[in-house]
Amino acid sequence: MAHKPSEVASPTGPIDYKELNVPTRLLLVWTIGLFVSLGLICAGVWFLYGTPNSHPQGELVRTRAMNQPALQVDAVAEMKVLRQEQDNLLNSYGWLNKEQGIVRLPIRRAMDLVIERGLPARAGGTP
Numbered sequence: 001m002a003h004k005p006s007e008v009a010s011p012t013g014p015i016d017y018k019e020l021n022v023p024t025r026l027l028l029v030w031t032i033g034l035f036v037s038l039g040l041i042c043a044g045v046w047f048l049y050g051t052p053n054s055h056p057q058g059e060l061v062r063t064r065a066m067n068q069p070a071l072q073v074d075a076v077a078e079m080k081v082l083r084q085e086q087d088n089l090l091n092s093y094g095w096l097n098k099e100q101g102i103v104r105l106p107i108r109r110a111m112d113l114v115i116e117r118g119l120p121a122r123a124g125g126t127p
Contacts, residue, residue, distance in 0.1 A: 093106065
């Protein structure tokens with residue numbers, strides 16, 4: 001007894017199914033079109049942006065170390081100079097505004113004066 005393709009025997013009885021035929025030619029044309037489109041897109045990007053060697057700053061990108069910022073040459077030395085300048089400001093006397101008589105005191109001396117004289121009281125009472 002031969003079975004038709006649409007009738008397959010199973011323990012529960014015959015099963016109806018529909019054969020699905022994929023058009024091979026359509027699938028092939030679609031795949032070729034996909035790869036042609038991909039090639040055109042890549043060619044367009046290459047045409048618009050060129051290669052890394054043709055970029056005006058390409059030499060800078062190739063020669064600069066990638067883990068260092070472009071604007072700092074020696075970060076450790078610059079940080080030492082900045083720290084020294086800040087320490088000099090905090091530990092020396094100087095004029096902030098000579099006409100108004102405003103001076104800069106060393107930080108230790110300023111803390112001693114605050115301990116000695118106290119902080120000014122508020123006019124409105126206790127907050």
